[in-house]
Structures are given as C-alpha cells and as structure tokens.
Amino acid sequence: MTTTGDSTTDAAAGEGRHRIERYDPGAIEPRWQARWDELALYQTDLANQRDRYYLLTMFPYPSGDIHIGHWYIKTPTDAIARYRRMHGKNVFLPIGFDGFGLPAENAAIKNNINPRDWTTSNIANMRRQLRQMGATFDWSAEVVTCDPEYYKWNQWFFLRFLEAGLAYRANSPVDWCPNDGTLAREQVEGADRHCWRCGAKVEKRALDQWYLRVTDYADELLDFSEIQFPDPLRIQQANWIGRSSGAEIVFETAPSPHHAGGEELRVFTTRPDTLFGATFMVLAPEHPLVATLTAPERRSDVEAYVAATEAKTEIDRLSTDREKTGVAIGADAINPVNGKRVPIFVADYVLGGYGTGAIMAVPAHDERDFEFARKFGLPIVRVVMPRGADPEADLDAAFIEHTIDEVMVNSGRFTGRPAAEAWHEIVGWLAEQGKGRSAVTFRLRDWLISRQRYWGTPIPVIHCERCGIVPVPDEDLPVVLPDTVDYAGSGVNPLTRDEAFLNVACPSCGGPAQRETDTMDTFIDSSWYWYRYLAPHRPDEPLDPDLVESWTPVEQYTGGAEHAVMHLLYAREFTKMLRDIGLVQQNEPWKRVFNQGQILGTDGERMSKSRGNVQDPDELVARYGADTVRLYLMFMGPWDQGGPWSPSGIEGPYKFLHRVWTIALDPHGRDPGDRNAGALPAGESEHDARSRMRATAHRTLRDVTTDYEGFRWNTMVAKLMELANLLSRYRGTSVAGLAEWDEAVRLLLLMLAPAAPHITEELWSRLAEARGEAWSSIHTASWPTVDESVIVEATYEVPIQVNGKLRDKVTVPAGISEIELEQIVLARDKVATALGGRQPHRIIHAGGGRLVNIVVR
RNA sequence: GGGCGAGUGGCGGAAUGGCAGACGCGCCGGCCUUAGGAGCCGGUGCCCCGUGAGGGGCGUGUCGGUUCGACCCCGACCUCGCCUACCA
Numbered sequence: 001m002t003t004t005g006d007s008t009t010d011a012a013a014g015e016g017r018h019r020i021e022r023y024d025p026g027a028i029e030p031r032w033q034a035r036w037d038e039l040a041l042y043q044t045d046l047a048n049q050r051d052r053y054y055l056l057t058m059f060p061y062p063s064g065d066i067h068i069g070h071w072y073i074k075t076p077t078d079a080i081a082r083y084r085r086m087h088g089k090n091v092f093l094p095i096g097f098d099g100f101g102l103p104a105e106n107a108a109i110k111n112n113i114n115p116r117d118w119t120t121s122n123i124a125n126m127r128r129q130l131r132q133m134g135a136t137f138d139w140s141a142e143v144v145t146c147d148p149e150y151y152k153w154n155q156w157f158f159l160r161f162l163e164a165g166l167a168y169r170a171n172s173p174v175d176w177c178p179n180d181g182t183l184a185r186e187q188v189e190g191a192d193r194h195c196w197r198c199g200a201k202v203e204k205r206a207l208d209q210w211y212l213r214v215t216d217y218a219d220e221l222l223d224f225s226e227i228q229f230p231d232p233l234r235i236q237q238a239n240w241i242g243r244s245s246g247a248e249i250v251f252e253t254a255p256s257p258h259h260a261g262g263e264e265l266r267v268f269t270t271r272p273d274t275l276f277g278a279t280f281m282v283l284a285p286e287h288p289l290v291a292t293l294t295a296p297e298r299r300s301d302v303e304a305y306v307a308a309t310e311a312k313t314e315i316d317r318l319s320t321d322r323e324k325t326g327v328a329i330g331a332d333a334i335n336p337v338n339g340k341r342v343p344i345f346v347a348d349y350v351l352g353g354y355g356t357g358a359i360m361a362v363p364a365h366d367e368r369d370f371e372f373a374r375k376f377g378l379p380i381v382r383v384v385m386p387r388g389a390d391p392e393a394d395l396d397a398a399f400i401e402h403t404i405d406e407v408m409v410n411s412g413r414f415t416g417r418p419a420a421e422a423w424h425e426i427v428g429w430l431a432e433q434g435k436g437r438s439a440v441t442f443r444l445r446d447w448l449i450s451r452q453r454y455w456g457t458p459i460p461v462i463h464c465e466r467c468g469i470v471p472v473p474d475e476d477l478p479v480v481l482p483d484t485v486d487y488a489g490s491g492v493n494p495l496t497r498d499e500a501f502l503n504v505a506c507p508s509c510g511g512p513a514q515r516e517t518d519t520m521d522t523f524i525d526s527s528w529y530w531y532r533y534l535a536p537h538r539p540d541e542p543l544d545p546d547l548v549e550s551w552t553p554v555e556q557y558t559g560g561a562e563h564a565v566m567h568l569l570y571a572r573e574f575t576k577m578l579r580d581i582g583l584v585q586q587n588e589p590w591k592r593v594f595n596q597g598q599i600l601g602t603d604g605e606r607m608s609k610s611r612g613n614v615q616d617p618d619e620l621v622a623r624y625g626a627d628t629v630r631l632y633l634m635f636m637g638p639w640d641q642g643g644p645w646s647p648s649g650i651e652g653p654y655k656f657l658h659r660v661w662t663i664a665l666d667p668h669g670r671d672p673g674d675r676n677a678g679a680l681p682a683g684e685s686e687h688d689a690r691s692r693m694r695a696t697a698h699r700t701l702r703d704v705t706t707d708y709e710g711f712r713w714n715t716m717v718a719k720l721m722e723l724a725n726l727l728s729r730y731r732g733t734s735v736a737g738l739a740e741w742d743e744a745v746r747l748l749l750l751m752l753a754p755a756a757p758h759i760t761e762e763l764w765s766r767l768a769e770a771r772g773e774a775w776s777s778i779h780t781a782s783w784p785t786v787d788e789s790v791i792v793e794a795t796y797e798v799p800i801q802v803n804g805k806l807r808d809k810v811t812v813p814a815g816i817s818e819i820e821l822e823q824i825v826l827a828r829d830k831v832a833t834a835l836g837g838r839q840p841h842r843i844i845h846a847g848g849g850r851l852v853n854i855v856v857r
Numbered sequence: 858g859g860g861c862g863a864g865u866g867g868c869g870g871a872a873u874g875g876c877a878g879a880c881g882c883g884c885c886g887g888c889c890u891u892a893g894g895a896g897c898c899g900g901u902g903c904c905c906c907g908u909g910a911g912g913g914g915c916g917u918g919u920c921g922g923u924u925c926g927a928c929c930c931c932g933a934c935c936u937c938g939c940c941u942a943c944c945a
Binding site: 231232235236239240242244246267268269270271282324348349350351353354355358359360361362366367368369441442443561562564565598600604635636637638641643646648649650651652653655656658662670671672673674675676677714715717718719720721722725728797798799800801803804805806809841842843844846847850851853854855 | 858859860861862863868869870871874875876879880881882883887888889890896897898899924925926927938939940941943944945
C-alpha cells in the first residue's frame with residue numbers, strides 16, 4: 001500500500017458523513033486465496049465428462065524465482081480458465097515443474113551441492129510465488145519431471161521406441177573440453193571457442209549417441225490441419241522443417257593416375273535444369289569419399305583444410321566476411337549429361353548433414369558457386385536465361401531467377417526448351433538411364449537425445465562386452481539417478497566415475513556389464529507432461545488411456561514465442577511417435593496454441609540472472625496487490641507482442657481498481673474536489689442517464705466478450721475502465737443506486753472477475769451480504785448475456801467527408817433513409833463551403849450510412 | 858547472408874478499408890487539505906489565425922501505386938527487434 005495509517009477515507013455526502021473502508025489488496029488477497037483452497041474450488045473432477053476444457057500453460061523451469069515474465073504468461077491464462085468456467089466449462093488447469101536441466105548442474109558444480117537439493121528448494125519457493133498470482137491451478141495434479149515416478153516413463157518410452165526402430169545409435173561429433181567433457185552450445189565461448197569453466201580450447205570429439213527418427217515424420221509435421229497455430233508460428237515451423245524438392249543426381253568419378261574412377265558421387269539439387277552448367281563439384285569436408293578420392297600430392301592440403309573446418313564448424317560470427325574457402329582434391333568427376341570432366345573440391349560451404357553432403361556446382365546460377373568459381377578461376381557456363389538474352393554475355397552475378405519465362409541454352413538437346421519444363425525432362429531422362437531421380441530433402445534432422453550429463457533421465461541400456469547393447473528390462477525401471485553425486489570440481493558427467501551406478505550384471509547373459517551414462521535431452525521431459533497431469537501418480541502405466549482419450553488433445557496451450565520451433569515441434573513429433581506405438585489415438589497434442597510475446601528487461605534485453613535485469617514481482621505484489629499486477633500486465637499491450645518491462649504505468653490499473661471499489665461500495669458518496677458533484681452532465685435528463693448506463697454496460701459486455709475470446713486483454717481492460725469512468729461520473733447523483741446502476745455494477749464485476757479475481761470476489765460478497773443474500777463465489781457465477789435491445793440508440797452521429805476529408809458531423813435519427821440523409825448533409829453550411837459551388841459528382845454512403853463522402857471534381 | 862515481425866503524441870498503446878491518437882502513464886491547471894508523494898475534477902498530437910466563441914492547415918518511418926476514401930491493401934526503400942547461420 002502506498003499510504004500508511006488511516007485506512008478509511010472520508011466521503012462527504014451532503015446530508016452527512018460516512019466512512020468506507022479503503023481498498024486494501026494486502027488484506028483481501030490472501031484471505032480469498034485461502035478460502036478458494038479450502039473449498040478446493042479448482043481441483044478438477046476429471047471423471048466428470050461434461051464440458052471438458054483442458055487449458056495448458058508451459059510449466060516453468062525451476063530456476064529459483066518466479067519473475068514478471070512468468071506472470072505475463074500465467075495470469076492471462078488463468079483469466080481464460082476463469083472465463084471458461086463462467087461459461088459452464090469443467091476447466092482443468094494443471095501446473096508442474098520442468099525439473100531437469102543444465103542450470104541445476106552448473107549451480108551444483110559451482111557450490112558443491114546436489115542438483116536435486118537445489119531444484120527441490122527452488123520448486124518450494126516457486127510454488128509459494130505461484131500461489132500469490134491467485135491463479136486457479138489444480139495443484140493436486142502437479143508433475144515434477146525429475147521425480148523417478150515421472151522419468152521412469154521417459155525410459156519406458158525410449159525402450160518402446162527402440163523396439164519400434166524409432167530410436168537408433170549413431171556416431172556424431174560433440175564440442176569437447178579436455179577438463180569438463182561435453183559442452184552445451186552456450187558453454188562454448190568466444191571467437192576462439194574456449195570452455196566457459198576452464199578456458200581450455202574446445203575440440204570436436206565423435207561419440208556414439210542416441211537419436212530419435214523424427215525425420216520420418218517430416219512431411220506429416222508440415223500438415224497443420226489438426227492444429228491451430230498463429231501464422232508466424234506455423235511459418236517458422238514450416239521453415240524449420242524446410243522441405244525442398246529437387247533431384248538426386250549420380251556423378252561418377254573420372255579415372256586418374258591414383259584412382260580407377262567409376263566411384264558414384266550423389267548430389268542433391270533443386271535445380272536439375274541447370275545440370276549442363278555444372279562446371280565443378282564440391283564435397284563437404286566430412287564427406288566419406290574425401291579420403292579415398294584425394295590425390296597423393298593434394299593429401300596434406302586437403303587434410304589441413306578438413307582439420308581447420310573441424311576447429312571452427314559453428315562459425316565465428318564476428319568475421320562475417322565469409323569469403324569462400326576450399327581446396328581441390330586432385331580428382332575429377334564426369335557430368336552425366338555431357339560427359340565433361342569437372343574438378344572436385346572440398347569446401348566448408350557444403351554441409352555434411354544436408355542432402356548428400358555433396359553438390360554439383362553451377363556458378364552461373366547459384367550465388368555461392370558463383371563466388372567460389374570467381375575466386376578459383378573456374379568456368380562459368382550460362383544454361384538458363386530470359387528469352388531473347390545473349391547466351392554468351394558475361395555474367396556479373398549468378399542468374400537465379402526461376403520463374404516460368406526462362407529458356408535453356410548451352411544444354412545440348414534441351415537448348416531452347418522452357419526451363420520450367422526442362423527441369424522435369426532432365427530428371428526423367430536421368431531416371432531412364434539410372435543416373436538420377438526426383439528427391440525431397442528436409443532441413444529437419446533426427447533428434448539427438450544423448451547428453452553427457454548427470455542431471456537428466458538415464459538412458460536405460462546396458463553395454464555388455466558379450467551381448468553388445470542390451471535394453472534394461474521393463475521390470476528394472478526406473479534406472480534411478482544415484483543420490484550421492486561427486487562432481488570432483490569438474491564438468492565431466494559424474495555418472496562415468498560412479499562405480500556403484502556403472503557396474504551391473506548383463507540382463508541377457510549375466511556377465512559383467514556397464515550402464516549407459518548418457519542421459520536424455522530435457523526436451524523429452526516436456527514432450528508429454530500434459531498427458532501425465534491427468535494421472536500424475538499412476539504406478540503401472542505412463543498415462544491413463546481413458547482420461548487421455550476424453551481430455552486430449554488439449555483445448556488451448558499457452559506459452560512463450562521463444563519455444564516456437566524447439567519445444568513446440570519436439571512435442572508434436574513425440575505425440576506422433578506415441579501414437580505409432582499405440583499409446584494415444586491423436587495426431588496432434590493440442591488443438592490451439594497461443595504464443596505470447598516475451599517480457600524483456602528494462603534494458604530491452606532478455607531477462608536473465610547474469611544480466612541482472614530480472615524483475616521480481618514480489619515487491620510489486622506487496623505494494624499494489626496481485627490484481628493490479630495481473631491487470632497491468634494485461635493492459636500493457638497485445639499479448640503476443642511482449643516488450644521491455646517498465647512499471648511506470650502501473651498506477652493506472654491500481655487507480656482503476658480503487659475506482660471500482662468506490663463505485664461498488666459507495667454509490668452515493670461525493671468527492672469534495674468534484675465540481676460536478678451531485679449533478680448529471682449538462683443537458684442530460686435522469687431518463688437519459690439511466691438508459692445510457694444500461695446501453696454502455698451492455699455494449700461493454702458485448703465488446704469485452706469478443707476481447708476475451710481473442711485474448712485481447714489490453715482493449716478489454718480499457719473498455720472496463722471506460723465503463724467505470726462513466727459510473728464514477730454518476731456517483732453521488734440521483735441515478736446512482738438505481739436499478740440500471742446496480743445492473744451496470746454487477747456486469748462490471750462479472751466482466752472483471754477473470755482478470756482481477758480477488759477484488760471482484762470481495763465486492764461481490766459484500767454486495768450480496770448487504771442484500772442479505774447467502775454467499776456464493778463470483779467465480780461460479782455465469783457469464784452474463786448481452787441485451788442487444790438496450791444498446792440500440794435513437795440517434796447517431798454521421799461524419800461528413802468531402803473528397804475523403806472530414807468537413808462536418810451531423811446527428812441524425814437512427815433508421816434515416818439515404819435520401820433524407822443526403823438532403824440534410826447537402827444543406828450544411830460547412831459542406832457548402834467545402835464544395836465551393838462545385839456539384840457533387842457522387843455521394844458515398846459507407847458502412848450502411850455511418851459515414852457520408854461527397855466526391856467532387 | 859536468409860526468415861519472421863514491428864515502425865502511430867513525451868511514453869505504453871487504440872483504430873486493420875470509413876471521424877487517427879480509445880484507454881492509461883506523464884505533464885499542465887484546479888478542488889479538497891495543516892500538508893500532499895493520497896483522493897477528486899478539468900485540459901493535453903503539432904502548427905497557424907482569432908481578445909473570444911470558433912476557424913484553418915499538417916500529421917501514422919520514406920517514396921510511389923490501388924481506391925470515392927489508406928495507419929490499414931500492393932511495390933520499392935530505410936530503421937529497429939527476434940529467430941537462424943552458406944540448406945544446394
């Protein structure tokens with residue numbers, strides 16, 4: 001509270017003085033929160049099959065403190081829950097914690113504590129802070145992913161995926177520090193790529209790691225027909241999946257002194273029409289044939305280049321000149337369409353992991369190839385050009401247009417053909433000879449789930465010298481993380497040194513064997529938690545099939561835009577995998593997703609502890625109350641926009657709630673500072689005032705309802721402010737406390753209830769008590785219905801434009817005809833002046849007579 | 858380099874083809890007060906004319922286009938933010 005001492009305010013009301021209690025959120029909010037808990041108002045009866053509404057919001061990572069960003073996601077979500085309940089929905093709004101992850105481990109290494117202890121105490125604190133929001137979370141369904149009863153099922157799923165061929169093992173490189181082992185991307189620092197802890201130079205190391213075969217689902221993931229995403233989200237996912245259709249073309253190596261030739265080199269291209277212009281080939285440094293094809297005299301150069309690539313791989317962003325580099329390997333390939341020999345290079349602009357890891361380079365029609373050819377003096381042959389252009393003219397840049405109007409040149413029998421048709425003809429011709437076929441490639445890669453870390457779900461396999469990789473039998477699950485953990489001051493996964501954990505008998509042969517020490521990516525944990533919420537402690541199964549069938553897909557999912565491509569895509573993939581192993585019947589986990597924007601620090605940067613710009617809501621809640629903080633966050637701007645945090649406007653919603661308080665409890669009071677006190681607005685009769693209150697209340701209800709449906713909180717709050725302002729104007733006048741007044745106050749409280757649940761509950765109770773009615777929560781009341789008949793007004797104002805410029809306004813009776821309106825409009829002085837004697841050429845009646853535009857020449 | 862998004866008063870924002878600036882912050886004036894960092898009332902885009910009531914002009918990043926009419930749709934450009942890193 002901003003004031004101390006006197007908790008009442010004087011209200012002089014002509015005939016006497018009375019006192020009403022001041023609005024004191026600090027007194028009201030904890031009381032109602034306790035009451036709601038006591039009544040278990042928000043424990044959802046999942047067995048109740050009627051009007052189910054599963055509302056899901058992204059569960060927090062237990063970093064230690066709830067910050068203002070959490071409020072920005074969760075309190076409007078709570079408003080959705082409350083709004084839906086007022087529509088009779090049986091709403092389920094669960095909450096939990098995404099317990100595993102790197103920060104716990106970093107804190108543990110730094111302070112020599114157990115990540116579990118760190119996480120557990122953070123969760124305890126965050127539970128307390130989450131309760132201050134006054135949100136209707138069903139805490140009885142809470143899920144914490146680092147509990148063995150949860151991660152057991154990650155392991156169980158993994159074993160099913162393994163059986164189904166959806167999980168596999170492959171060798172791939174990681175960033176490796178000699179002292180601290182595998183490093184996550186954010187643990188590699190600086191342009192010289194050193195370790196965040198010890199500063200050692202980071203290397204690449206190839207490890208056998210586990211993958212999930214999510215690329216099998218690439219095409220299906222591009223089908224968004226069963227999931228409603230906002231456009232930018234859908235586009236981002238589609239770009240991330242990155243489907244390209246083109247052709248795979250087989251080149252053969254040419255014979256040379258050190259190599260017999262005839263080795264197949266497959267390339268992927270989206271421009272098979274440019275095949276005749278392929279004047280060299282480029283292999284990725286990782287390409288398996290680099291070693292075999294390289295000529296002896298080129299070997300040292302090539303090996304040096306490959307090694308240099310390994311050292312940088314992830315790009316040094318600072319030196320963005322990105323001049324093309326590469327080396328010739330001293331071997332040629334043969335272009336299958338014209339039999340020409342073309343030299344082969346190794347260059348890092350070709351990626352090992354995309355397509356076939358090799359390209360045919362067509363410098364005339366690809367910017368990167370063009371740049372490379374220029375630098376190495378390679379021939380540039382134009383094969384596609386606009387109709388009528390000179391085929392031999394020098395190009396000063398790659399010609400990459402690919403519309404319908406280009407024509408082939410320098411392309412043997414295809415010369416003169418339209419390029420768009422030649423694209424297919426060349427692929428067909430190659431296919432006939434077994435030298436190519438049309439092909440589709442995706443940007444999306446299989447999901448690497450292995451992490452060389454302690455604080456995650458142990459991958460449930462055992463390595464036996466005799467039997468190889470043996471899955472842990474189901475009855476031995478969960479493979480529990482050992483509680484005693486000794487980091488020994490290093491980032492290296494302590495499981496690799498934990499003899500008690502490591503050594504086991506092989507489940508297959510009984511011989512000595514060792515456990516897998518890799519743990520799972522934590523995105524696994526967050527890929528199915530909404531199913532577990534429905535049966536958080538079920539001992540025998542990961543999920544309750546009946547409840548999953550009846551309650552999912554989730555009706556509405558809310559969470560930050562920063563998860564657009566990672567979590568929101570992984571979870572879709574995971575759902576499809578669960579479907580394919582027979583656990584769920586659905587194709588998509590959620591029906592609708594809303595991505596709200598991010599709240600940045602006051603400096604405009606992402607909030608993070610290291611930047612020191614984290615905004616703590618506790619202080620604001622202590623000062624203004626949760627209702628004000630909730631309202632302010634909704635009022636700031638569009639929910640999907642976010643933006644830098646600034647508390648400078650918070651007084652607005654705070655004053656608004658004060659005003660609502662005063663209107664509700666003291667309709668007859670007058671403020672000594674109010675010059676108009678007690679008088680109706682000039683020219684307004686009591687009858688006018690009464691219909692205006694009704695009309696405004698119902699119009700507000702109509703508009704606010706649409707705003708709630710579209711999550712447009714800022715305009716919703718603004719409209720409630722307008723209604724409160726109107727009522728405030730009438731306070732202390734003869735219409736205050738009349739039936740229309742009471743109705744408007746009632747509607748105002750009901751409309752405000754989902755957003756500001758405490759103050760509305762308090763006022764609702766007091767008003768009921770004053771009327772001698774029994775208590776019932778405002779949050780169990782029904783959303784009111786609009787009475788359209790009271791909104792209709794007898795007259796309305798018409799703006800008058802001349803040539804699109806506003807010149808006048810006139811008030812006319814509702815239902816006036818266009819002809820009558822025109823006569824009135826043309827008789828106006830200002831219109832005559834604006835016309836300046838010219839005759840109207842045309843008169844536009846826009847929006848059914850809501851605006852008139854007179855066109856003159 | 859690519860993708861996505863955004864540019865509107867001093868500030869957050871409203872209006873998504875029809876009265877630009879709703880609502881709020883801030884600021885200015887006033888009331889009430891012993892006092893005001895509380896509360897309440899009024900004003901507030903910029904410029905010009907007018908003593909006044911009032912009147913006029915300009916204005917949504919820039920330039921063009923479509924339209925009776927454009928903050929809104931289309932094209933080009935500029936600036937900022939987010940995501941991403943040469944995806945053949």
